[in-house]
Amino acid sequence: xxxxxxxxxxxxxxxxxxxxxxxxxxxxxxxxxxxxxxxxxxxxxxxxxxxxxxxxxxxxxxxxxxxxxxxxxxxxxxxxxxxxxxxxxxxxx
Numbered sequence: 001x002x003x004x005x006x007x008x009x010x011x012x013x014x015x016x017x018x019x020x021x022x023x024x025x026x027x028x029x030x031x032x033x034x035x036x037x038x039x040x041x042x043x044x045x046x047x048x049x050x051x052x053x054x055x056x057x058x059x060x061x062x063x064x065x066x067x068x069x070x071x072x073x074x075x076x077x078x079x080x081x082x083x084x085x086x087x088x089x090x091x092x093x
Contacts, residue, residue, distance in 0.1 A: 013028075051084040055079075056078070061074050
């Protein structure tokens with residue numbers, strides 16, 4: 001199983017679009033910054049063709065320490081979830 005590194009992805013995108021690697025890196029960084037700010041501000045951000053990032057509140061709950069089996073309390077917290085777009089599921093599966 002091969003994994004594409006960030007630099008390999010940037011090189012591949014730059015070649016496919018005809019942009020320079022520097023411009024491609026700048027675009028990817030700005031896209032990431034935009035998505036982070038949008039999720040923080042409004043609670044969700046749709047990335048067309050990929051899916052949606054959603055900020056969600058996870059309730060407090062009880063869990064177990066796997067080493068000792070002791071019951072512990074897990075505090076409530078805010079998490080970010082990613083929901084895949086139907087187009088991604090259809091293309092991959």
